Amino acid sequence: MTRRSLLHAGIALGTAAAFPPGIAQAGEPAHDVTYVEDFDELWRTLDERYCYFGEKRTDWRAVRQMYRPLAAAAQSSEAFAGIVGRVIGELYDAHTHLNDPAPDAARGPYFDLWVEPNRDSTAFVTSVRDGSPAADAGITPGQSVLAIDGRPIGQIVLDTMPRCLSRPDPAATAFALNVAVSGRRGMPRTLTVRSTPGSEHVVPVRVKQPVTLPNVESRMLAHGIGCIVVRSFADDAVVTAFDAALASFRNAPGLIIDVRQNGGGDTAVARPIMGRFITETMPYARMRRRDGNRLSAAWTETVEPRGPFTYTGKVAVLTTRWSASMAEGFPMGMRGLGRAAIVGTPMMRVGAAVFPLRLDRTGLALQYSAEPVYDVQDKPRWELEPDVPVLMGDDILEAAIRYLRSA
Incomplete structure (x- = not known):
């Protein structure tokens, strides 16, 4: 079984902070049966094969109730792809993502920073990827990120959080926080950073072209x-x-x-x-x-x-x-x-082998966690x-x- 490689520049999540423009409100009549049929294929496939529902607090039937009317009312393939990105985001799983999200979509988590929640709803930096834009900008472990592009990070997290949790899950909050600090694909970002109490400063993080190195x-x-x-x-x-x-x-x-x-x-x-x-x-x-x-x-x-x-x-x-x-x-x-x-x-x-899925009508391609992996003592790889x-x-x-x- 092929284990899909995560993208070198970060994991493409394909979600946005709000529903993309062009999506009608839930309850409107379908404009194109293609989208709702592909939504049903996506929902059914994950319902039957996704391996981490036992680990998640995702109410998968609530996901269907919330997003199916939006898929039915989508005005374009781009809008439908945005909805699929939101559906996938409900699983808060870095190994489950669109293969080719929109050029300006939110990056997936762990692009160049690994953060953990602070008590004040800011993000504590625990790791910075070597050679990354954040590293080049001088971000270091031990700092806290307070805002992105001038917007408090707590507000961004609220927009990014899954909407269909059966109960709160700290893992979902941490995932949303890591999505927030990653910014948007192809775009620079500014981070408001606190190094010590009372010492806030704004750090521009530029887009960096990837350097190809030998495998x-x-x-x-x-x-x-x-x-x-x-x-x-x-x-x-x-x-x-x-x-x-x-x-x-x-x-x-x-x-x-x-x-x-x-x-x-x-x-x-x-x-x-x-x-x-x-x-x-x-x-x-x-x-x-x-x-x-x-x-x-x-x-x-x-x-x-x-x-x-x-x-x-x-x-x-x-x-x-x-x-x-x-x-x-x-x-x-x-x-x-x-x-x-x-x-x-x-x-x-990311603890599972992934399966590919290409939706039959739109051709939208993604991967999802399907086969959890354990060591020889049967301890989960993700631990x-x-x-x-x-x-x-x-x-x-x-x-x-x-x-x-x-x-």
Whole structure:
């Protein structure tokens, strides 16, 4: 099953702060049966296959009651896409999103900041993505975001919050807060930031063109430790490139695999890489999927040994909040195989394999969480914690080197 890679520039949510223009009020007669039929396909598919209803507080039938009349009254495909974005937003799931939202749609959460709610309804910055627009602007962990483009962040969160919760859920609030600080696609933003009590200042965050870097790079570190950076598991060529890098470190006493900026990809790429570190077929994960109103019994995913040699040295896998999807499954799997320690911070916590969905009539494409993933002890991937936790602001690479050099 393909694990869809999250977008390098952030997860496209496809929601807006309010219903897009061109949408008539609920209760008006349908203008185009295409939209309501596609809405029904979307709602029914997620009702039957989405895997996290047990974890959410989403009232899915209330979602249908609220949004179906709006879909029926949509005046354009753009307006309908905006409604679909709102429907998906009711699930507050970073792995469930439109594939190609509007150019000016709200970015998904975790674009370049990871924030947690403060008591005063502002956003406390816990992580900043390396090399991102926010990092370039000087935003640092420990600051609080008070407003975006002059508008209090609490107001933006109220507009972004799911409307169909059966009861309050702190996870939904945190999700909406992270959507709010991400701004809108293709647009700069200004953040009103507080570093210490009473010290507020406005920080312009510009749009930054993404820089294309190789999917695999390697270098030798001090003490003979090898380091392989893997930025994606979405291309089969990554396996060949990893093999070439590993050949250079065959006799290295320790190896670092860096997936800190890896948005995920496919098990068909990650699994052969794991196979370079074992000598027999071994389990690395467990999975489930929907079976009626509950999840099925788990099945076990395995890795087979591969390659001209097995690397037997000590291994550390580096992670941050921007290690996502299969870049969470890979460190989890390496740990489950008994072949690596996870060094860094918690990851993005997108815990399921995704299925694609293309609506039959409009062709609107999206993905949704379908098969939750668990480690070999049956612990959910979205609860995964590092073996060697690194505090915000500390050097993750140095922590890994210290770990590898320890007895």
